[in-house]
Amino acid sequence: MSTNDEISEVRIMKGNEALAEAAFRAGMQAYFGYPITPQSEVIEYLMKEQPKHDCVVLQAESEVAAINMVFGAAGAGARVMISSSSPGISLMMEGISYMTSAELPCLIVNVQRGGPGLGTIQPSQGDYFQATKGGGHGDYRLIVLAPASVQEMADFVFEGFRLSEKYRNPAMILADGALGQMMEKLTLPPAGSLPYVDKPWATTGKPAGKDRRIITSLFIQPEKMEQVNLHLQEKYRQIQAEEVRFEEYGVEDADIVLVAFGLVARICQKTMQLARKKGLRVGILRPITLFPFPSQRIAELAPKLEAIVTVEMNAGQMLEDVRLAVEGRCPVHFKGRMGGMIPSPDEVLEAVEAIAEKRNFELSR
Amino acid sequence: MEIPPLTNGFELVYKKPRTLTETPMHYCPGCGHGVVHRVLMEVVDEMGIQDKTIGVAPVGCSVFAYDYMNVDMQEAAHGRASAAATGIKRVLPDRFVFSYQGDGDLAAIGTAETIHVVNRGENILMLFINNAVYGMTGGQMAPTTLLGMKTTTSPFGRESGLAGHPLKITNLLAQLPGAYYVTRQAVHTAAAVRKLKKAIQLGFQYQSLKKGTCFIEVVSNCPSGWKMTPTDSNKWLEENMLPMYPLGDLKTPARSMN
Numbered sequence: 001m002s003t004n005d006e007i008s009e010v011r012i013m014k015g016n017e018a019l020a021e022a023a024f025r026a027g028m029q030a031y032f033g034y035p036i037t038p039q040s041e042v043i044e045y046l047m048k049e050q051p052k053h054d055c056v057v058l059q060a061e062s063e064v065a066a067i068n069m070v071f072g073a074a075g076a077g078a079r080v081m082i083s084s085s086s087p088g089i090s091l092m093m094e095g096i097s098y099m100t101s102a103e104l105p106c107l108i109v110n111v112q113r114g115g116p117g118l119g120t121i122q123p124s125q126g127d128y129f130q131a132t133k134g135g136g137h138g139d140y141r142l143i144v145l146a147p148a149s150v151q152e153m154a155d156f157v158f159e160g161f162r163l164s165e166k167y168r169n170p171a172m173i174l175a176d177g178a179l180g181q182m183m184e185k186l187t188l189p190p191a192g193s194l195p196y197v198d199k200p201w202a203t204t205g206k207p208a209g210k211d212r213r214i215i216t217s218l219f220i221q222p223e224k225m226e227q228v229n230l231h232l233q234e235k236y237r238q239i240q241a242e243e244v245r246f247e248e249y250g251v252e253d254a255d256i257v258l259v260a261f262g263l264v265a266r267i268c269q270k271t272m273q274l275a276r277k278k279g280l281r282v283g284i285l286r287p288i289t290l291f292p293f294p295s296q297r298i299a300e301l302a303p304k305l306e307a308i309v310t311v312e313m314n315a316g317q318m319l320e321d322v323r324l325a326v327e328g329r330c331p332v333h334f335k336g337r338m339g340g341m342i343p344s345p346d347e348v349l350e351a352v353e354a355i356a357e358k359r360n361f362e363l364s365r
Numbered sequence: 366m367e368i369p370p371l372t373n374g375f376e377l378v379y380k381k382p383r384t385l386t387e388t389p390m391h392y393c394p395g396c397g398h399g400v401v402h403r404v405l406m407e408v409v410d411e412m413g414i415q416d417k418t419i420g421v422a423p424v425g426c427s428v429f430a431y432d433y434m435n436v437d438m439q440e441a442a443h444g445r446a447s448a449a450a451t452g453i454k455r456v457l458p459d460r461f462v463f464s465y466q467g468d469g470d471l472a473a474i475g476t477a478e479t480i481h482v483v484n485r486g487e488n489i490l491m492l493f494i495n496n497a498v499y500g501m502t503g504g505q506m507a508p509t510t511l512l513g514m515k516t517t518t519s520p521f522g523r524e525s526g527l528a529g530h531p532l533k534i535t536n537l538l539a540q541l542p543g544a545y546y547v548t549r550q551a552v553h554t555a556a557a558v559r560k561l562k563k564a565i566q567l568g569f570q571y572q573s574l575k576k577g578t579c580f581i582e583v584v585s586n587c588p589s590g591w592k593m594t595p596t597d598s599n600k601w602l603e604e605n606m607l608p609m610y611p612l613g614d615l616k617t618p619a620r621s622m623n
Contacts, residue, residue: 029456030452030455030456032452056455056456058451058455060448060481061477061478061481062477064445064448064477064478065445065448065451065477065478065481066448068441068442068445068448068449068452068478069448069449069451069452069455070452071439071441071442071445071448071449071452072421072439072441072448072449072450072451072452072453072454073452073453073455073456074452075439075449075452075453076419076452076453076456076457077456078452078456080452080456094442095442095445098442102440203419203437203438203439203453204419204437204457204460205416205417205418205419205436205437205457205460206415206416206418206435206436206437207416208415208416212431212435212436212437212438213437213438214431214437214438214439214440215438215439215440216431216439216440217440218428218429218440
């Protein structure tokens, strides 16, 4: 198929490949990575297509090296992306912490697989805590976007780069193995539609007559380190105030709202259809940004609801954020699967029916 | 800044290059780091590449190198300076990029990065300061600590059964096709400093050729970590370090043609 990336284009692609193609179209200037299932198609696609683009694509010797190459390239002003899956992301945590402190923008993609440990290569949402609560050391946050379709695997690359550069903070696309592997129709955004921003702080060589630029995460005086932290916290507050994104389906008349992100939100759409056929007024709230989290919207909805059910492919991680937002204003239940298992619409429906009838149900099977 | 013709009644005949900042260095008296910083920045100044040079500082005693070197700099995670330098050089291939690391940083925690950077033949200059101890954290055993040498984590002397042998990483790197110029120098005498400067000049000049990594080990002292006076430490270096880490070129462009 001939490609003209100047225009938006309808294609059928795997999530991983759509993300990779979108990265070129979003003006990515460097990619560093290391193969790991279920996201190796990202680096494979980038390597194959790289000759058509003005972009560095390098396979590093480890995720540790890769994230530090990202540090260097981002510090030098490039638009940089890195991708991996759960165990590989764990290896990057040190570098990610450094980048938040040095305020370096970059886009990190985690196509999650089941853990803990080497785990499984099947899809999971087990890295929610790691992505949204820090993961590495120190008080920091990533801007976390959770796609639910191949279309969003592409779109969020643009959004991730844009937000990370706007706030000088790493952004993460938190996908899962199923989104990475499945094929769907999508419209690829046109190349060149994401303008480059000025980066006067980048180390590109000290301009004559101007001060040198220093990229560092070391502030050895505690008074200075506290100031850096206050600045970061202020930035995270601003992100929380301005960048919350979520989607709702049928919450207007709902008695029970399912809160789910990513792929699970789509599973819940089927559950919602089935439930409504049975006369149960079920709605869905789908957080798109996991940090910043749509706490305010959940707090608004809670008093009007009989119950909220958080549905996740983990042991109940976003559940904690939902409960913090609800603050006891309605019961919050959890339904999930772990270890690479995907909940079916029917088993979520069983949980919803049990909750509606105030019966017990299996939390996670 | 205008240099006055007379300082305290004396004519100034030796001054610092403008590529060094006004910040007083924190290094201990007699430490080799200050000398290496100066020589490195002299070369940048003399080559007129201050506006095209980007350095990467390590974790270790030279963690604050960016306070002293008046060029754009990044401060990398422990062991990862050469990976960060790779990222910089790959997106800015026409700049002069150097990494500056100690023995623990480069040859222990960062060994994988070190070997693979050189194996890919990244067109950067890697400076490796080998003083056989972790200076910043208080003189613990390093991969290059000599057998029998006492450190705070080898209090009875390094013993190979427990802690292995001194790692001659420079010799190892010289075997790699990606290495273009590999040399081992020192800063314990004026003659050694002059030779080091020549090596650093080559290290920067070769970068433009894009033929591979230039790697310079500097065998240096650590008077505080070794618990010696600066003079004694230089004598000890000559008698103990240099037999294990002999000075000279390990790979030069002429030989790398073979």
